[in-house]
Amino acid sequence: MKKIILATFAIITIMTQANAQKIKGSETVLPLTQKTAEVYLKSNPKSNITVTGGGSGVGISSLIEGTTDIAQASRKMKFDERQKIQEGGNSVKEVIVAYDAMAIIVNPANKISKLTREQIEGIFTGKIKNWKEVGGDDLKIIPYARETSSGTYEFFKESVLKNKNYMSGIMSMPANGAIIQSVSQTKGAIAYVGLAYLDKNVKALHVSYNGGKSFIEPSYANAKNKTYPIVRPLFYYYLAKSTSTVKPFIDFVLSPAGQKLVDEVGYVDLK
Secondary structure (H helix, E strand, O other): OOOOOOOOOOOEEOOOOOOEEEEEEOOOOHHHHHHHHHHHHHHOOOOEEEEEEEOHHHHHHHHHHOOOOEEEEOOOOOHHHHHHHHHOOOOEEEEEEEEEEEEEEEOOOOOOOEEEHHHHHHHHOOOOOEHHHHOOOOOEOEEEEEOOOOHHHHHHHHHOOOOOOOOOOOEEEOOHHHHHHHHHHOOOEEEEEEHHHOOOOOEEOEEEOOOOOOOEOOOHHHHHOOOOOOEEEEEEEEEHHHHHHHHHHHHHHHOHHHHHHHHHHOOEOOO
């Protein structure tokens, strides 16, 4: 699969005459939207699509404020966010466009190759502070998290930390690319990223959700067959009143051609 690393606020803007729409939000969904928009616009040259990141929370806030047509998100919209849309006299539509396996990554020099969910929780909540506590070298653990506006930050807290709080003072990063770079340069680092962002500069750990009985590698195949435990849906949200504007592009993403691009970028298709 093709792995794609993109900058925090990478933007595709193709200027044409009509059907302008904005898509904003999740850094995780960003590579997928950029790729599908690029291909879609080749067949629809009169369309104008601008794609930016910023995080799931930013995208959903922009949808509420009316400054984006589609919010891309790596978490479900919250009750209070839906309520704000309803208070504005609108209703929101939710579409799952792909699935993502979240990978736990360390520096390639780290001899650790697997962790249980409980060990990961201990590391990110601050209870486990040295790699020797989980079978590694006598080296301080340096965890990196996404910033709080990120859907990835929230999903990790919910799924892996079981809603326990991150350790006080944890290093936060605005985007997956920044996390990859930091982990690649820091021997004691550990972090989490979407599957499509993995590259040779970091090492993805095998993870156990059954107390260490089995450890599963984060991969397309294991996410597809549901053996890897940290998998989540990726969403597009839009207002019902914008359906006629956004539906042609969303239909393309959901089509066989669009879902083939999902796989090429490094995510898991809906089939």
